[in-house]
Amino acid sequence: MSFFGDLPEPVDDRAEILRARPQRYPGVPTDWIRAVTLPWSRTLGEGAEVLVALDRVRCWPDGVSLDIDVFAKHAIVDVRRMGGLWGHSHGVPRSPGELLLGIRYADGQRVSTVDELPPGTDRLRMSAYGGSGSPFHFRYEFYMSPLPPEGPVSIVVRWLDKDLPETVTDLDGAAIREAAANAVEVWPDLPPA
Known part of the structure; x- marks a missing residue:
């Protein structure tokens, strides 16, 4: 007898969804790659009432993702303004006092949450692809592509409204590339798209 008892056989009334391996991974390849x-x-930066921290770095074949945590001592009522890191996607205009995030690679490429890049650009790009939280803590998930070259990868944060000055933290680009x-690739035997 199974630990879970006698369960009825499932009825599969869904059509089979066929998968194919993409030629290129558009955005974060969470469906295809184990990072x-x-x-x-x-x-990454600290003010009297806020702390911005890097929680983890995930390395993918074509890019790198950063999980950024924002902690607030007092509730930030409008979570959309908890930085403006989502930019215009929430319809909230930017101000110089909001939380700003930037990335600079050793070869001089740079991108920030202030930039508006057209789709398909070949230069360094950054996109927010997830996030969750409360008025006291919010996690943002960002994906940068392409991978950085060897050398420092600088993460720059600033939140003037919360007395957090511009602060730079360097990561190791060579270690990111190695990782x-x-x-x-989870399903290398899938046919190409």
Whole structure:
């Protein structure tokens, strides 16, 4: 007898959805790749009433994702304004005092939450692809592509409304590239798209 008892046989009334391996991964390839996570948890910036931290770095074959945590001592009533990191996607206009995030690669490429890049651009791009939280804590998930070159990857944060000055934290681009080379395609036997 199974631990779960006698369960009825499931009825599969869904049509089979066929998958194919994409030629290129548009955005974060969470459906296709098991990323390598670097445990680089650190404070990115701190004010009297807020703290911005890097929780983890996930390395993919074509890019890198950062999980950024924002902690607030007092409730931030309008979570959409908890930084403006989502930019215009929530219809909230930007102000210089909002939380701003930027990335600079060792070769001089840079991108920030202030930039508006057209789709399909070949230069460094960053997109917010997830997030959740409360008025006291919010997690943002960002994806940058392409992978950084060797050398420092600078994360720049600033939140003037919360007395958090512009602060720069460097990560190791070579370590990110090495980890990305070890990311695993989950279904390599799928036919190409």
